[in-house]
Amino acid sequence: MHSEVIEAPLNHITITDPFLGEYQRLIRDVVIPYQWQALNDAIPEAEPSHALANYRIAAGMQQGEFYGMVFQDSDVTKWLEAVAWSLSQKGDPALEQTADDVIELLARAQCEDGYLNTWYSVKEPGLRWTNVAECHELYCAGHLFEAAVAFYQATGKRRLLEIACRFADHIDTVFGPNEGQLRGYPGHPEIELALMRLYEVTLEKRYKDLARFFLEERGKQPYYYDIEFEKRGGTWHWNDWGDAWMVKDKAYTHAHKPLNEQDQAVGHAVRSVYLMTGLAHIARMTQDEEKRQTCLRIWNNMVHKRMYITGGVGSQAVGEAFTSDYDLPSDTAYAESCASIGLMMFARRMLEMEGDAQYADVMERAFYNTVLGGMALDGKHFFYVNPLETQPKTIACNHVYDHIKPVRQRWFGCACCPPNIARTLVAIGHYLFTPRKDALFINIYAGSKARFEIEGKSLQLRIDGNYPWDEQVTITFDNATPVAHTLALRLPEWCENPTVQVNGERAQGGVIKGYLHLHRHWQQGDCISLTLPMKIMRVYANPRVRHTAGKVAIQRGPLVYCLEEADNGADLHNLYLPQEADFRLEQGNGVLKGKVLIQTEGARLATPSEGEALYHFNPRRTALQPQTLTFIPWFSWANRGEGEMRIWINEQA
Amino acid sequence: MHSEVIEAPLNHITITDPFLGEYQRLIRDVVIPYQWQALNDAIPEAEPSHALANYRIAAGMQQGEFYGMVFQDSDVTKWLEAVAWSLSQKGDPALEQTADDVIELLARAQCEDGYLNTWYSVKEPGLRWTNVAECHELYCAGHLFEAAVAFYQATGKRRLLEIACRFADHIDTVFGPNEGQLRGYPGHPEIELALMRLYEVTLEKRYKDLARFFLEERGKQPYYYDIEFEKRGGTWHWNDWGDAWMVKDKAYTHAHKPLNEQDQAVGHAVRSVYLMTGLAHIARMTQDEEKRQTCLRIWNNMVHKRMYITGGVGSQAVGEAFTSDYDLPSDTAYAESCASIGLMMFARRMLEMEGDAQYADVMERAFYNTVLGGMALDGKHFFYVNPLETQPKTIACNHVYDHIKPVRQRWFGCACCPPNIARTLVAIGHYLFTPRKDALFINIYAGSKARFEIEGKSLQLRIDGNYPWDEQVTITFDNATPVAHTLALRLPEWCENPTVQVNGERAQGGVIKGYLHLHRHWQQGDCISLTLPMKIMRVYANPRVRHTAGKVAIQRGPLVYCLEEADNGADLHNLYLPQEADFRLEQGNGVLKGKVLIQTEGARLATPSEGEALYHFNPRRTALQPQTLTFIPWFSWANRGEGEMRIWINEQA
Known part of the structure; x- marks a missing residue:
C-alpha cells in the first residue's frame, strides 16, 4: 500500500491547457513582475516590503534596520519558488538571471554557521531560537528549502540547494533529542514538509530524521512552548487576542497533544x-x-x-x-x-x-x-x-x-x-499526475504534455481536451519505444457514467479506489479517449450542516456554481430553484468569455416596496414569481464589480 | 396631537396579575436581596462590587480606594429605583429603612457644591467633567435622578429628590450655552430622560431647559468630544476596540450630526x-x-x-x-x-x-x-x-x-x-396605562387595580383575566361617583377580530389609531368585557430580511414562540412546519407550568448516521419524515438546561 513515488522533475510536465495556461501566463506576465517590484519597494501606493533590503542589510551590503513581519524573509523565497516553477513551464533568461542574483544575495546574508534569517540577524542578534512558538524562524527556513528544491528541479542549478542544506544542517545541530539540543518544534509548521522535499532530492537521511523529530516531539508534555516562554522571561510576540495567546493556546498550533493522539x-x-x-x-x-x-x-x-x-x-x-x-x-x-x-x-x-x-x-x-x-x-x-x-x-x-x-x-x-x-x-x-511505482496516476485531465521515466524507459503522453468545461479528453502517447506500465485514470466523483476507450475499443481494466487501472505496452499512436459526462448536479449538504438546510448548490464537473447580483438582481436570498428544474448551458461574455454558464427557470419572492411592514401575518404575500436564474462558476465571481453572491440557494419543493 | 399626560403616582397602580405578579415577587424576594448582598460585597463567589464602599469612602466614613467601573455608582441608584417601585407594589418597612440609610449615605457623599460621583471624588479629584464622552458622569447623574423620582413617587419621601436636585442644579451651572459653561453632552445618554422626569415632579423649568440643551447641542461641529479630547491632552478611557475609539466614533454615541439631521x-x-x-x-x-x-x-x-x-x-x-x-x-x-x-x-x-x-x-x-x-x-x-x-x-x-x-x-x-x-x-x-387628558389609554391588559384623578374626581378600575394567555379580559369600575371620561382600549395588532362589550352590550365607539375610544360616565358596576381571540399566527418577515427567507415564526397573542431541543430533539434546523398545519394548545409542565405551549404535526429531515458524506448528489435523501413539533413561549427558553433553540423555522410548501 505504501507504493514508492517516483519524483519527476517538473520540467517534464508542461501545461498546454488553454484555461490553466492563461493563469500561468498571468503569473508570468503580471504576478511575478509585480511581486518583484513590491519586494524592491518600487510600488509607490504600496506599503514598503523591505524584504530584499533586509537581506542586503544582513549581508552587510547596506546600512539600515530590519523592517517588516517576523516572516518577511519568506516573501522572497516564495517568490523564488514561483519563479522556479514558472521557468519550468517557460524559459526566461532575464528572469532566471534576476533569480540567480537574489540567490547570491541570500548566500551573502547567510551566517558562517549556516543560519539564515534576517529578523534575528539584523534586529535581534543573540535571540535566535528563543521563540519558535511564535517567531516563524523554522517556517521561513521551510520556504527557503521549498524554493531551493524547486529551483534545482526546474533549472538543475544547485546554488540555492546548497544554501538550504547548509541551513538545514545547522538546524539539525540545534534541534534534536540529544544533550544540549533544543527539543522544540515550529509554531507554524512548514519545515516538516520542506525537509521531506529536501530529503527527496538529496537523499540525506538527517533531513528526514529531523522532520520526524519535529513531528514526534510536537505536543509532548511538558510543553516546549511553555519551557521556552519561561526561559525567555515570559515575553511574547503576538498581541492580537490577548497576552501570550499564541503560546498558551496549544490547539491553535496543534501542539496540545502528540499528533498520534x-x-x-x-x-x-x-x-x-x-x-x-x-x-x-x-x-x-x-x-x-x-x-x-x-x-x-x-x-x-x-x-x-x-x-x-x-x-x-x-x-x-x-x-x-x-x-x-x-x-x-x-x-x-x-x-x-x-x-x-x-x-x-x-x-x-x-x-x-x-x-x-x-x-x-x-x-x-x-x-x-x-x-x-x-x-x-x-x-x-x-x-x-x-x-x-x-x-x-x-x-x-x-x-x-x-x-x-x-x-x-x-x-x-x-x-x-x-x-x-x-x-x-x-x-x-x-x-495532475501521481507517478507511483505501481502505476502512473492521472488525477486531473488538464491539457498537458508529460514525460516519465519508467524503469529506464521514457513514457511520453499528451492530454488534450478543454477541461473542466468539456466532457471529452484524449490521452495520446508519443514514445516510440513501448513501455509496459499501468495507467490509473481517475473516475471523478462528480461523474456518473464515465466511459473510457483505448484505441477505439472499450477499455479493459479494473477500478481500484476510484481509478481505472489499465495495463499495456504504451507506445506512439496509442490513444485513450475519455468521456466524462458533465451532468449538472444538484448538491445537498449533510443535514447536520445547519446553514444549508433547505438549500441546494449547483455543480458541473468539478466547478461549483453561484448566483451573482450582476445576472440575477439583488436579494439573492429570495431566489428559488425548483426541484425539477431543467438546466441549459450558456457561453459567458465579456470578462466571463470562455466560461460555461448555467441557466434555468427559477422563482423569486418579490422584494416589497420600501414602506412595507417588517413582519406580517399573511402567507399569501410569500407567493413566488418566475425568474430566470443564471449561475456562473464560483471561482469567477466578483470580476464584474461589487455585488451579492450566493452558492447555496433555496430549493423549491 | 400633543395631548398632556397626567403623571400618576405609581402607588395608584397595583399589579394583581398572577403571571406578572410572580415576576414582581421574584424581584422582591430574590433579586433585590441578592443585589443588596452584591452591593455589600457579601457574595463570596462574586466579583467584588465595592459600590457602597465607594460612597462610604467619598463620604469620609471609610478609608480606601475607589474600585469598579466608571459607572459603578449607578448600580446603587438602579437598586434604589427598583426598591422604590417595589415598595409601591408592596410595602416593606425593613427594606424601606435600608433604602433610607443608603440615601443618607449618598447625602454624606455629596459634595458641598452638589456634585456626586465617587469615581471622580475618590479616584480622580480635579478631573470632573473632563471626559463626558467616555466617563459616564452625566449617565450616573441620570440614574440618581430616576431613583429620586421613583422614591418620591413611591413613598412620598423627598430626601433623595433633594439630593438629586442639588446635583442637577450644580450640573446646570456647569453645562450650558453661556460664557464659562461647558457646551458638552453625555457620551451615554440617560440624563436627558431623567431630567424630564425630574421636571415632571418638580416643575423646575431649568431641568427641562438643561435636557433641551444636551439634546440640541449634540452633534454640533466642532465636536465637543474632540474639543475636550484636545483639552485633556489626547488621553482616553476605553481601549477595547482601539485608540480613543469612543471619542472618534461619533455615530456610536449618536453625536455624528445634530439630532434633527x-x-x-x-x-x-x-x-x-x-x-x-x-x-x-x-x-x-x-x-x-x-x-x-x-x-x-x-x-x-x-x-x-x-x-x-x-x-x-x-x-x-x-x-x-x-x-x-x-x-x-x-x-x-x-x-x-x-x-x-x-x-x-x-x-x-x-x-x-x-x-x-x-x-x-x-x-x-x-x-x-x-x-x-x-x-x-x-x-x-x-x-x-x-x-x-x-x-x-x-x-x-x-x-x-x-x-x-x-x-x-x-x-x-x-x-x-x-x-x-x-x-x-x-x-x-x-x-399598562397611559393617562392622557383626552383619554385614559389602556395598553396592556395585565391584571391590575388602578386609580386615576380625572379633573378632581377619582376613576378606579380593575383589570381581570389571564393575560397574555387567555382571550377574555374584563375591566370593572369601582368608583362610586361617576366620572365622565374617554377610555381608549388598545386593539392589539396580533388580534384579527377583537370584540368589546360594555355592560353586556356591544361597545359603541370609534377606533382611532388602533384604540377603541369609549366615552361614558364610568361608575361602580360598569364592566367592559373584551374578547381578544388569540389565534395562532404564522409570522413572516419582510423579504428584505435575508436571514428569514423561507422561514416562518409562530406567535400567539404578544408571545413569540420557539422550538427547544428539550421538546423536539437536536438539529432544529431540520424541522419543517407545513404551510397548512393545524395547531393545538397544550399546558406546560414542570418549570413551564402555567405556560401555554403549542403543538402541531410537522416534519423532520432525518439526521443521517455518523459516517455519511458531507455532500451528496441525491435529492431523494432530503425526504421528510413526520414529527410532532412543540413550541414554547420564547421568553421561557433555557430554563431546562442547555440545548438548541430556534424561533424562525423552515416552512414546508
Missing part, C-alpha cells in the same frame, strides 16, 4: 494542512502505520465534517481556524486561499500514499474553486478570505463580516495568499 | 433608545414639532427596519450596536435586554405623544419577549444577549458567538441588565 482538525487551518502534508509525506516514505492512521483520522474529520463545498477549510476569522463538526457558515466563512492550497498539498501526499481517488476529488475541488477563485481574472487582485455568500451592503455595517471583502484586493495589502496562489498555479503539473 | 437608528443600541426616550418626552412637553419629527424618523427606521420579532434591537456584538436595514441575523444577534427596556421607554413616550397603538404594540412585544426572557424563571439568572437561535455545541467553538451564552448567567457576572430588568418589572404599571 489527535483526531480532529482544529486550530489555525493553514498550519493544520501544512503540518499534515509533512506528516503524510513521511508516513509514506517511512511506511509508518501510526503516522498514516493519524493522517487518515485528521483527513476524515477535516474533509468529511469541516470542509466547504468549495474545498475551503477554516470556518471562522478569529484564529483563521477550524470550529466544530458541520459548522460551515456561508457568510462569515474564513476559508483562506492558503488553507485550500495546503489542503491540495495534503491531498497530494495522501494520494501518493493511498492511490485513492477520494484525495484527488478533494484536491480538484479545492483547486478549481477556492484556489482559482483566490485570484481575479486580471491576475492583479486576490482574495484571502473566500465566503460562499455575501451581501456588500451588510458586510459594510456588521462587524461579524470585518474579514470579508466584497471584491478582491490589490496584492500589496497582503503578503501571504497571492504568492502562494502563484507558486501553486505554476507548479500545478505536480498535482 | 439624523434619520437612522445607528450606533450603540441602548444609548440610542435612551436618547430618544428623552427626546420624545421633551418633544411632547414642549410641543416641539422638529423634535417630534426626529423621533418619528428614528422610530420608523428602528422598528420597521432594524427590530427583531422579539422586540430586540442591536444586531451585532461589536459596539452592542445597530447595523444596517434588514440585517437581523438570528444566531449572532446581540439584542441586549437593556436595549429592549429602552425601546419600551421610547415607545411609552411616543405613545404618550401620539396616542397610537403601534407604539404599544412594540412596547408589548419587547416586554413579553425580550425583557421577560432576560430573566430566568428562578429570578437568579439573566441574559444580556438574546439570540433568536442557538446551537450550544457551535457557540462553544466558533468565536462569532463569543457574546452568546447558551443559558442565563448568575447575576454577578454582569451589572447592567439585571437591575434594569428588575426596575422595569416592578414599574410595569407605568406601561
Whole structure:
C-alpha cells in the first residue's frame, strides 16, 4: 500500500491547457513582475516590503534596520519558488538571471554557521531560537528549502540547494533529542514538509530524521512552548487576542497533544494542512502505520465534517481556524486561499500514499474553486478570505463580516495568499499526475504534455481536451519505444457514467479506489479517449450542516456554481430553484468569455416596496414569481464589480 | 396631537396579575436581596462590587480606594429605583429603612457644591467633567435622578429628590450655552430622560431647559468630544476596540450630526433608545414639532427596519450596536435586554405623544419577549444577549458567538441588565396605562387595580383575566361617583377580530389609531368585557430580511414562540412546519407550568448516521419524515438546561 513515488522533475510536465495556461501566463506576465517590484519597494501606493533590503542589510551590503513581519524573509523565497516553477513551464533568461542574483544575495546574508534569517540577524542578534512558538524562524527556513528544491528541479542549478542544506544542517545541530539540543518544534509548521522535499532530492537521511523529530516531539508534555516562554522571561510576540495567546493556546498550533493522539482538525487551518502534508509525506516514505492512521483520522474529520463545498477549510476569522463538526457558515466563512492550497498539498501526499481517488476529488475541488477563485481574472487582485455568500451592503455595517471583502484586493495589502496562489498555479503539473511505482496516476485531465521515466524507459503522453468545461479528453502517447506500465485514470466523483476507450475499443481494466487501472505496452499512436459526462448536479449538504438546510448548490464537473447580483438582481436570498428544474448551458461574455454558464427557470419572492411592514401575518404575500436564474462558476465571481453572491440557494419543493 | 399626560403616582397602580405578579415577587424576594448582598460585597463567589464602599469612602466614613467601573455608582441608584417601585407594589418597612440609610449615605457623599460621583471624588479629584464622552458622569447623574423620582413617587419621601436636585442644579451651572459653561453632552445618554422626569415632579423649568440643551447641542461641529479630547491632552478611557475609539466614533454615541439631521437608528443600541426616550418626552412637553419629527424618523427606521420579532434591537456584538436595514441575523444577534427596556421607554413616550397603538404594540412585544426572557424563571439568572437561535455545541467553538451564552448567567457576572430588568418589572404599571387628558389609554391588559384623578374626581378600575394567555379580559369600575371620561382600549395588532362589550352590550365607539375610544360616565358596576381571540399566527418577515427567507415564526397573542431541543430533539434546523398545519394548545409542565405551549404535526429531515458524506448528489435523501413539533413561549427558553433553540423555522410548501 505504501507504493514508492517516483519524483519527476517538473520540467517534464508542461501545461498546454488553454484555461490553466492563461493563469500561468498571468503569473508570468503580471504576478511575478509585480511581486518583484513590491519586494524592491518600487510600488509607490504600496506599503514598503523591505524584504530584499533586509537581506542586503544582513549581508552587510547596506546600512539600515530590519523592517517588516517576523516572516518577511519568506516573501522572497516564495517568490523564488514561483519563479522556479514558472521557468519550468517557460524559459526566461532575464528572469532566471534576476533569480540567480537574489540567490547570491541570500548566500551573502547567510551566517558562517549556516543560519539564515534576517529578523534575528539584523534586529535581534543573540535571540535566535528563543521563540519558535511564535517567531516563524523554522517556517521561513521551510520556504527557503521549498524554493531551493524547486529551483534545482526546474533549472538543475544547485546554488540555492546548497544554501538550504547548509541551513538545514545547522538546524539539525540545534534541534534534536540529544544533550544540549533544543527539543522544540515550529509554531507554524512548514519545515516538516520542506525537509521531506529536501530529503527527496538529496537523499540525506538527517533531513528526514529531523522532520520526524519535529513531528514526534510536537505536543509532548511538558510543553516546549511553555519551557521556552519561561526561559525567555515570559515575553511574547503576538498581541492580537490577548497576552501570550499564541503560546498558551496549544490547539491553535496543534501542539496540545502528540499528533498520534489527535483526531480532529482544529486550530489555525493553514498550519493544520501544512503540518499534515509533512506528516503524510513521511508516513509514506517511512511506511509508518501510526503516522498514516493519524493522517487518515485528521483527513476524515477535516474533509468529511469541516470542509466547504468549495474545498475551503477554516470556518471562522478569529484564529483563521477550524470550529466544530458541520459548522460551515456561508457568510462569515474564513476559508483562506492558503488553507485550500495546503489542503491540495495534503491531498497530494495522501494520494501518493493511498492511490485513492477520494484525495484527488478533494484536491480538484479545492483547486478549481477556492484556489482559482483566490485570484481575479486580471491576475492583479486576490482574495484571502473566500465566503460562499455575501451581501456588500451588510458586510459594510456588521462587524461579524470585518474579514470579508466584497471584491478582491490589490496584492500589496497582503503578503501571504497571492504568492502562494502563484507558486501553486505554476507548479500545478505536480498535482495532475501521481507517478507511483505501481502505476502512473492521472488525477486531473488538464491539457498537458508529460514525460516519465519508467524503469529506464521514457513514457511520453499528451492530454488534450478543454477541461473542466468539456466532457471529452484524449490521452495520446508519443514514445516510440513501448513501455509496459499501468495507467490509473481517475473516475471523478462528480461523474456518473464515465466511459473510457483505448484505441477505439472499450477499455479493459479494473477500478481500484476510484481509478481505472489499465495495463499495456504504451507506445506512439496509442490513444485513450475519455468521456466524462458533465451532468449538472444538484448538491445537498449533510443535514447536520445547519446553514444549508433547505438549500441546494449547483455543480458541473468539478466547478461549483453561484448566483451573482450582476445576472440575477439583488436579494439573492429570495431566489428559488425548483426541484425539477431543467438546466441549459450558456457561453459567458465579456470578462466571463470562455466560461460555461448555467441557466434555468427559477422563482423569486418579490422584494416589497420600501414602506412595507417588517413582519406580517399573511402567507399569501410569500407567493413566488418566475425568474430566470443564471449561475456562473464560483471561482469567477466578483470580476464584474461589487455585488451579492450566493452558492447555496433555496430549493423549491 | 400633543395631548398632556397626567403623571400618576405609581402607588395608584397595583399589579394583581398572577403571571406578572410572580415576576414582581421574584424581584422582591430574590433579586433585590441578592443585589443588596452584591452591593455589600457579601457574595463570596462574586466579583467584588465595592459600590457602597465607594460612597462610604467619598463620604469620609471609610478609608480606601475607589474600585469598579466608571459607572459603578449607578448600580446603587438602579437598586434604589427598583426598591422604590417595589415598595409601591408592596410595602416593606425593613427594606424601606435600608433604602433610607443608603440615601443618607449618598447625602454624606455629596459634595458641598452638589456634585456626586465617587469615581471622580475618590479616584480622580480635579478631573470632573473632563471626559463626558467616555466617563459616564452625566449617565450616573441620570440614574440618581430616576431613583429620586421613583422614591418620591413611591413613598412620598423627598430626601433623595433633594439630593438629586442639588446635583442637577450644580450640573446646570456647569453645562450650558453661556460664557464659562461647558457646551458638552453625555457620551451615554440617560440624563436627558431623567431630567424630564425630574421636571415632571418638580416643575423646575431649568431641568427641562438643561435636557433641551444636551439634546440640541449634540452633534454640533466642532465636536465637543474632540474639543475636550484636545483639552485633556489626547488621553482616553476605553481601549477595547482601539485608540480613543469612543471619542472618534461619533455615530456610536449618536453625536455624528445634530439630532434633527439624523434619520437612522445607528450606533450603540441602548444609548440610542435612551436618547430618544428623552427626546420624545421633551418633544411632547414642549410641543416641539422638529423634535417630534426626529423621533418619528428614528422610530420608523428602528422598528420597521432594524427590530427583531422579539422586540430586540442591536444586531451585532461589536459596539452592542445597530447595523444596517434588514440585517437581523438570528444566531449572532446581540439584542441586549437593556436595549429592549429602552425601546419600551421610547415607545411609552411616543405613545404618550401620539396616542397610537403601534407604539404599544412594540412596547408589548419587547416586554413579553425580550425583557421577560432576560430573566430566568428562578429570578437568579439573566441574559444580556438574546439570540433568536442557538446551537450550544457551535457557540462553544466558533468565536462569532463569543457574546452568546447558551443559558442565563448568575447575576454577578454582569451589572447592567439585571437591575434594569428588575426596575422595569416592578414599574410595569407605568406601561399598562397611559393617562392622557383626552383619554385614559389602556395598553396592556395585565391584571391590575388602578386609580386615576380625572379633573378632581377619582376613576378606579380593575383589570381581570389571564393575560397574555387567555382571550377574555374584563375591566370593572369601582368608583362610586361617576366620572365622565374617554377610555381608549388598545386593539392589539396580533388580534384579527377583537370584540368589546360594555355592560353586556356591544361597545359603541370609534377606533382611532388602533384604540377603541369609549366615552361614558364610568361608575361602580360598569364592566367592559373584551374578547381578544388569540389565534395562532404564522409570522413572516419582510423579504428584505435575508436571514428569514423561507422561514416562518409562530406567535400567539404578544408571545413569540420557539422550538427547544428539550421538546423536539437536536438539529432544529431540520424541522419543517407545513404551510397548512393545524395547531393545538397544550399546558406546560414542570418549570413551564402555567405556560401555554403549542403543538402541531410537522416534519423532520432525518439526521443521517455518523459516517455519511458531507455532500451528496441525491435529492431523494432530503425526504421528510413526520414529527410532532412543540413550541414554547420564547421568553421561557433555557430554563431546562442547555440545548438548541430556534424561533424562525423552515416552512414546508
